[in-house]
Amino acid sequence: MSREKSTASQPVLPWKPKIVLSLLSVLTDILQRPNGTINRRLHDFVDLKAKARDKPVNGVRTSDLTVDATRNLWFRLYIPTDTTPTGGDGTLPVIVYFHGGGFAFFSPNSIFYHDVCHRFARKIPAVVISVNYRLSPEHRFPSPYEDGFDTLKFLDEAKFPNFPAYADLSKCFLAGDSAGANLAHHLACRIGKTEFRNVRVIGQISVQPFFGGEERTASEIRLGKGQMVAIPRTDWVWRAFVPEGENRDHEAVNVTGPRGVDIRGMKYPETMVVVGGFDPLQDRQREFCEWLRRSGKEVKLIEYPNAVHAFYFFPELPEASLLMEAARDFVLMVSDEVRVEGDQIKNLIG
Ligand SMILES: *[C@@H]1O[C@H](CO)[C@@H](O)[C@H](O)[C@H]1NC(C)=O
Numbered sequence: 001m002s003r004e005k006s007t008a009s010q011p012v013l014p015w016k017p018k019i020v021l022s023l024l025s026v027l028t029d030i031l032q033r034p035n036g037t038i039n040r041r042l043h044d045f046v047d048l049k050a051k052a053r054d055k056p057v058n059g060v061r062t063s064d065l066t067v068d069a070t071r072n073l074w075f076r077l078y079i080p081t082d083t084t085p086t087g088g089d090g091t092l093p094v095i096v097y098f099h100g101g102g103f104a105f106f107s108p109n110s111i112f113y114h115d116v117c118h119r120f121a122r123k124i125p126a127v128v129i130s131v132n133y134r135l136s137p138e139h140r141f142p143s144p145y146e147d148g149f150d151t152l153k154f155l156d157e158a159k160f161p162n163f164p165a166y167a168d169l170s171k172c173f174l175a176g177d178s179a180g181a182n183l184a185h186h187l188a189c190r191i192g193k194t195e196f197r198n199v200r201v202i203g204q205i206s207v208q209p210f211f212g213g214e215e216r217t218a219s220e221i222r223l224g225k226g227q228m229v230a231i232p233r234t235d236w237v238w239r240a241f242v243p244e245g246e247n248r249d250h251e252a253v254n255v256t257g258p259r260g261v262d263i264r265g266m267k268y269p270e271t272m273v274v275v276g277g278f279d280p281l282q283d284r285q286r287e288f289c290e291w292l293r294r295s296g297k298e299v300k301l302i303e304y305p306n307a308v309h310a311f312y313f314f315p316e317l318p319e320a321s322l323l324m325e326a327a328r329d330f331v332l333m334v335s336d337e338v339r340v341e342g343d344q345i346k347n348l349i350g
């Protein structure tokens with residue numbers, strides 16, 4: 001079993017990811033001040049950015065679009081330019097992506113996330129929308145969730161330039177990694193109670209979702225030292241995110257606990273969850289899958305025994321390619337299920 005394989009405490013990593021991850025850990029420790037604030041000026045300085053480019057780069061055109069300037073809510077749009085749409089009907093699915101970073105770090109134009117979304121756009125292929133939600137501690141729960149929801153509402157209007165006609169909003173996927181996957185889950189819960197006109201969320205790609213709780217899990221105790229998502233760092237970002245006076249059993253964090261949203265009677269998109277064997281968060285991610293199953297939802301668990309948290313930052317790692325293939329298969333499978341369902345309904349009516 002994969003769980004036994006990952007009892008070694010050190011993953012096998014090439015030198016570049018090893019160095020970059022150590023560097024990110026050191027930077028996180030510098031940016032997270034003991035008084036609960038973030039050195040935002042230094043964050044913005046060290047967070048290297050990639051520009052949007054209207055001229056296709058490696059088969060993908062990018063542009064930035066504003067949703068609400070008053071709270072700096074915008075997204076980066078990725079449009080594949082030299083792929084044949086996979087839908088058979090000449091359309092492409094739409095992936096609404098939420099970047100990770102403990103709700104406190106990064107943005108869609110951070111080089112890591114620009115590259116990740118570029119790869120999703122090209123490899124699936126799909127039109128990708130990467131959302132610049134507000135960060136904590138300046139903007140705590142539920143600000144990022146609100147931003148995610150308002151971006152979906154904005155897409156539902158679909159009245160902005162640059163949105164390609166072949167992007168099919170009735171084949172929408174929520175996606176995210178780490179804190180972004182936490183955001184996607186909460187958004188999935190919320191839209192279960194919402195009717196959109198054009199947007200139909202049919203699937204969710206949850207990559208190493210960031211969940212927590214007061215209790216420490218076995219994997220956190222075993223692996224939560226000397227890694228980027230070490231316990232002191234995750235405790236810090238949760239404190240910065242939950243409302244003042246709350247703890248990690250808050251509904252945003254301990255989603256499978258008694259305060260989490262009960263999704264049993266709700267619509268909830270079919271989900272794939274990606275788990276890494278060297279991620280301290282893995283026990284909670286498996287529990288999340290089991291909880292989805294117990295709640296009667298469709299979920300596919302994908303395990304990469306040698307993967308660390310944030311492995312997808314490094315395209316040279318085999319798991320980064322496997323993730324793109326798995327996401328592609330998942331998007332095709334779910335889109336096909338929805339098409340068959342649609343045909344059946346048409347036949348019934350017609
Ligand atoms: C936190 O510490 C930083 C740097 O030491 C300081 O500039 C800032 O004003 C402090 N903020 C609060 C809310 O205490």
Ligand SMILES: *[C@@H]1O[C@H](CO)[C@@H](O)[C@H](O)[C@H]1NC(C)=O
Pocket residue numbers: 212213214215216217249254256257258
């Ligand atoms: C979630 O919350 C419940 C109730 O507060 C608690 O018993 C449980 O240990 C928590 N789970 C985790 C993983 O912290």
